Amino acid sequence: MTPTIEARLARHGERLDAATARYVDERPARPASTDLDEPRDRKSPRRVVVLSAVACVVIVGGVAVALHTVRTHPAVSTRPSIATTTTRVAPVRHVATDGRFVATVLPPGLVPHEQRRFLEPWVDNLVHQHTFVGPDHRLALAITAMTDLKMETPGAHPRVVPATAVQLMNTVGDAPTSTHLTFAGRPALLSRVDDQPSALILSWAVRDDALVQIVSEGAYDAAELERIALGLRAPS
Amino acid sequence: MVDTRGRVELGTTDAAFEQFVDAVTQRLRRALVATYGVEVGSEACADAIAWGWEQRGRLAAMANPAGYLFRVGQSAARTHLRRERTIDLTARAEARDDTDPRLDDALDALPARQRTVAVLVHGHGFSYAEVAELTGRTVASVRNDLHRAMKQLRHRLEES
Numbered sequence: 001m002t003p004t005i006e007a008r009l010a011r012h013g014e015r016l017d018a019a020t021a022r023y024v025d026e027r028p029a030r031p032a033s034t035d036l037d038e039p040r041d042r043k044s045p046r047r048v049v050v051l052s053a054v055a056c057v058v059i060v061g062g063v064a065v066a067l068h069t070v071r072t073h074p075a076v077s078t079r080p081s082i083a084t085t086t087t088r089v090a091p092v093r094h095v096a097t098d099g100r101f102v103a104t105v106l107p108p109g110l111v112p113h114e115q116r117r118f119l120e121p122w123v124d125n126l127v128h129q130h131t132f133v134g135p136d137h138r139l140a141l142a143i144t145a146m147t148d149l150k151m152e153t154p155g156a157h158p159r160v161v162p163a164t165a166v167q168l169m170n171t172v173g174d175a176p177t178s179t180h181l182t183f184a185g186r187p188a189l190l191s192r193v194d195d196q197p198s199a200l201i202l203s204w205a206v207r208d209d210a211l212v213q214i215v216s217e218g219a220y221d222a223a224e225l226e227r228i229a230l231g232l233r234a235p236s
Numbered sequence: 237m238v239d240t241r242g243r244v245e246l247g248t249t250d251a252a253f254e255q256f257v258d259a260v261t262q263r264l265r266r267a268l269v270a271t272y273g274v275e276v277g278s279e280a281c282a283d284a285i286a287w288g289w290e291q292r293g294r295l296a297a298m299a300n301p302a303g304y305l306f307r308v309g310q311s312a313a314r315t316h317l318r319r320e321r322t323i324d325l326t327a328r329a330e331a332r333d334d335t336d337p338r339l340d341d342a343l344d345a346l347p348a349r350q351r352t353v354a355v356l357v358h359g360h361g362f363s364y365a366e367v368a369e370l371t372g373r374t375v376a377s378v379r380n381d382l383h384r385a386m387k388q389l390r391h392r393l394e395e396s
Contacts (some may be wrong), residue, residue, distance in 0.1 A: 005339075009354060014359075019274045020274050020277070064282050119318070
């Protein structure tokens with residue numbers, strides 16, 4: 001007759017007692033334990049690993065956020081800011097557009113990814129871009145093709161003036177330093193500012209009823225800018 | 237030293253601690269052996285008692301010193317298991333010598349908590365309250381574990 005499980009367990013208990021007694025009697029002497037710990041039910045290895053991983057993620061995330069803040073916050077950043085820069089050579093002084101182009105005057109000495117840093121906040125639906133850098137790298141003119149026009153950056157609106165202002169601009173064009181040209185198939189005027197010899201103005205009649213003006217400050221050769229403007233083509 | 241509920245009390249003197257150890261050692265060792273095996277359980281019990289001697293002042297202020305020592309023993313057993321990946325099965329083999337390797341295998345397949353309860357209650361005659369006190373759990377939890385353990389053992393032993 002097969003004994004019940006309870007009886008088998010009772011026999012198992014007796015065997016365990018006997019084996020334990022033998023082990024205790026015969027076990028070799030061992031050095032006293034030096035790290036008798038208090039209960040560590042809350043510190044299982046798996047929990048320690050999980051908590052360590054969480055702590056690492058929090059620390060790395062915090063460092064990343066701090067670095068990002070330091071690099072981008074206007075109060076601590078050493079980089080020029082579109083919204084706050086008021087230096088003589090502003091990052092962007094004016095933007096010209098007819099719905100297909102945006103012309104942006106950039107500060108000198110920017111590498112391409114820095115140019116994109118200035119351009120991207122300004123331009124939505126960017127599809128194509130030409131960037132022209134002057135021979136002395138002191139000024140750049142970026143022409144960006146757009147499918148749509150959204151200019152919502154505060155303090156950076158394109159200067160679009162009524163067509164009647166063309167006459168006003170043409171008075172500047174009467175000066176010896178002005179140049180008439182065709183910009184993307186539309187008449188435009190490139191001129192200097194009388195009291196600022198190093199500044200250039202590109203006035204562009206993008207539509208019959210609107211004129212866009214690009215002002216660039218810096219020692220930029222008028223003929224070079226004209227060549228750039230003449231080389232522009234509308235995207236097909 | 238043992239109150240009406242089977243709880244072992246601990247006084248503040250060295251003599252009281254020795255009486256406490258005499259009263260609690262066997263059940264503590266049985267519980268740890270049932271959970272971790274003969275070798276690791278015995279070593280863990282010795283470690284727990286040694287810790288209790290060093291900290292007898294703190295232990296005397298505890299409501300359930302035997303339960304606390306069991307948890308100290310659990311920590312010590314985990315330390316042993318981490319250090320000694322290969323366990324000496326000599327004592328275990330001796331225990332298997334006489335009979336019932338199928339019961340040993342079935343017990344090994346149980347979760348540690350259920351195995352401990354089954355061995356303590358049916359192997360050593362502990363009451364539910366004694367198991368609950370020693371392992372720091374409720375009587376209902378002990379009863380549930382025992383029910384599940386016995387169901388599993390029947391399934392394994394009677395089907396084969």
